[in-house]
Amino acid sequence: MAKQYDVLFRLLLLGDSGVGKTCLLCRFTDNEFHPSHISTIGVDFKMKTLVIDGIKVRTQIWDTAGQERYQTITKQYYRRAQGIFLVYDITSERSFQHIMKWASDVDEYAPEKVQKILVGNKSDEVDKRQVATEQGVKLAKAYGMDFFETSAFTNHNITETFTRLAEQVLAANKKDLDLLRMSNDELNLAALEEEEGLCDSTAGDERKGCWC
């Protein structure tokens, strides 16, 4: 069977419970928005292919539970990530303060080469804003990350944010592209199985309609 993509990257969504990680992912992959908050249990993932510089990049995006009690499980996924979204909610100063804690976990558990991007979600909630755009810009600069404010609700900056991280991962791995291509031959089979409904996600939430 013809190969359906050139490289496969694993991206990870991290951030406090309720910041909108699942909604960002559902908006990006299915153009859907779910108004209710049903906490992710453990981890779940969805996939989408992007074409960047003529290269078919298959993104496998892992949505992690923000709740503290799942941290032991979710930390096991950092190790294999090539890109990480650090997400806060612009209506929650607390979720913004916690980015420091998420970033230090990434430093501890993710590969050194991992690419990161800072995301301030719920930009549509103008009246409830607690975190100024400038605060996000400043923090991202301090960490050397790119920064986007997004809204899963209005679809603001969603494609841009996911594409940017995939571009960063691609740039960081360009030298190893041939090696990646080779190792992804094995992954092709696993991905096809997932697409055919043999998804092995650890513990997603079916009620969200967010199964791969």
Ligand SMILES: Nc1nc2c(ncn2[C@@H]2O[C@H](COP(=O)(O)OP(=O)(O)OP(=O)(O)O)[C@@H](O)[C@H]2O)c(=O)[nH]1
């Ligand atoms: N207004 C607005 N609400 C949003 C946005 N994104 C998510 N929400 C809402 O925020 C709540 C939490 O969203 P989720 O995507 O479930 O949050 P999460 O980060 O995945 O939460 P956990 O799974 O518990 O870690 C839900 O009620 C969403 O509808 C957004 O961009 N704008």
